[in-house]
Amino acid sequence: MNETPRIKQATSDVTFRDRWINVMAHLGINRNEYKVDPGLYALGSPDQDSPVLVTANYSPSFRALRTALKGIHGYALVLDTKGINVWCAAGKGKFGTDELVLRIEQANLGEIIKHRRLILPQLGAPGVAAHEVKKRTRFKVDYGPVRAADLPQYLATGEATAEMRRVGFPLKQRLEIVPVEIVNTLIFTIVLGLPLYFAGGVLATLAALAAVFAGNVLFPPLLPWLPTSNFSTKGFFLGALVALPFAVMASLGYHGGATWQRAGWALAHLLFMPPVTAFLSLNYTGSTTFTSWSGVKREIFAYVPVMAWMFAAGLLLMVALAVAHAMGA
Amino acid sequence: MKNMYEENTLRFDRELCTDCGMCIRVCPHEVFAHHNGEVRLANRSDCMECGACQMNCPFDAVTVDSGVGCAAAMMYQAVTKKKQPSCG
Numbered sequence: 001m002n003e004t005p006r007i008k009q010a011t012s013d014v015t016f017r018d019r020w021i022n023v024m025a026h027l028g029i030n031r032n033e034y035k036v037d038p039g040l041y042a043l044g045s046p047d048q049d050s051p052v053l054v055t056a057n058y059s060p061s062f063r064a065l066r067t068a069l070k071g072i073h074g075y076a077l078v079l080d081t082k083g084i085n086v087w088c089a090a091g092k093g094k095f096g097t098d099e100l101v102l103r104i105e106q107a108n109l110g111e112i113i114k115h116r117r118l119i120l121p122q123l124g125a126p127g128v129a130a131h132e133v134k135k136r137t138r139f140k141v142d143y144g145p146v147r148a149a150d151l152p153q154y155l156a157t158g159e160a161t162a163e164m165r166r167v168g169f170p171l172k173q174r175l176e177i178v179p180v181e182i183v184n185t186l187i188f189t190i191v192l193g194l195p196l197y198f199a200g201g202v203l204a205t206l207a208a209l210a211a212v213f214a215g216n217v218l219f220p221p222l223l224p225w226l227p228t229s230n231f232s233t234k235g236f237f238l239g240a241l242v243a244l245p246f247a248v249m250a251s252l253g254y255h256g257g258a259t260w261q262r263a264g265w266a267l268a269h270l271l272f273m274p275p276v277t278a279f280l281s282l283n284y285t286g287s288t289t290f291t292s293w294s295g296v297k298r299e300i301f302a303y304v305p306v307m308a309w310m311f312a313a314g315l316l317l318m319v320a321l322a323v324a325h326a327m328g329a
Numbered sequence: 330m331k332n333m334y335e336e337n338t339l340r341f342d343r344e345l346c347t348d349c350g351m352c353i354r355v356c357p358h359e360v361f362a363h364h365n366g367e368v369r370l371a372n373r374s375d376c377m378e379c380g381a382c383q384m385n386c387p388f389d390a391v392t393v394d395s396g397v398g399c400a401a402a403m404m405y406q407a408v409t410k411k412k413q414p415s416c417g
Binding site: 126129146165167228229231282288289292293295298 | 333
């Protein structure tokens with residue numbers, strides 16, 4: 001059994017399935033299902049001198065590659081990253097040296113092309129050791145641009161500019177994650193908001209929704225402009241701003257009662273809302289393109305206990321006020 | 330207030346560096362730069378600890394404790410005692 005595996009033909013068009021996956025991916029639904037068969041694909045009509053581009057078997061990654069190369073003849077070597085995108089898979093070693101070496105051998109690449117050069121997406125670098133691949137397969141790994149859209153220029157000039165190598169986090173990208181975050185925190189929101197109704201009425205439930213909304217929807221676009229450098233403190237700040245109108249409503253007597261009770265209700269909102277927003281803001285580190293592992297760890301140790309204490313104090317105060325109210329105070 | 334991202338685990342050993350420039354090519358945040366033909370650590374605090382430079386340095390001149398900078402994954406890991414934090 002030493003026959004050359006079949007080279008699959010790839011389309012450079014955006015298919016209906018591509019669009020469907022795009023919608024689902026933005027909502028975070030069925031995210032383990034956006035897979036492509038790993039292996040070697042022909043883009044256009046490549047020959048033995050055509051470039052070989054390596055990517056992940058996450059459908060949107062492959063789509064970005066094949067559509068960017070419309071009109072260019074080449075090969076796409078798709079690694080089995082279990083349906084995870086290049087950067088995330090590289091971070092976990094799934095887009096890695098071993099997998100690349102295995103796919104080169106399985107595709108019989110040395111027989112199909114004359115040259116010994118592979119172009120990898122730059123963001124595959126955390127998982128692949130270029131010098132190791134060279135040692136094991138004689139193939140030279142060149143890291144191309146971060147974004148597939150820059151590939152035509154890279155192939156023409158043979159060089160990725162500093163701009164092509166830089167990873168930013170523009171508004172469009174920050175907003176793209178918003179629907180996924182809403183879907184992911186839906187159960188948390190219900191578990192938080194529903195019981196609050198029985199303690200603090202509609203205002204408290206709305207307050208919970210507002211605190212979640214601030215963390216999930218307002219935080220991403222405002223990220224660069226919120227004060228301080230840490231995500232938790234940015235979130236505390238935003239959460240406090242959003243809590244203010246609720247505190248004012250409570251102090252004006254939404255829940256009724258004497259002055260001390262009104263002040264108590266206001267304080268309860270100021271205590272429980274900001275940590276909710278801060279916690280979601282801290283979790284947004286997982287979506288960014290720049291937060292370091294050790295920095296996030298320092299944030300967790302410094303701020304999560306504060307969030308927990310504030311949140312618990314706010315809820316306890318609210319329950320105490322509701323009990324006092326029920327007892328006729 | 331202390332910036333938790335100012336410090337990180339990236340270390341660069343000039344003695345072992347051969348100025349091949351691989352780290353400059355793989356870094357997404359321009360942490361390394363050429364300076365008069367020599368590779369220099371230009372923006373150390375911009376490092377996100379992805380590990381690309383260490384992985385691709387053939388001379389072990391760069392070390393970094395790499396990992397996924399995601400709070401949810403790290404807290405989930407702490408609770409479940411799993412080895413490596415990851416999404417989904």
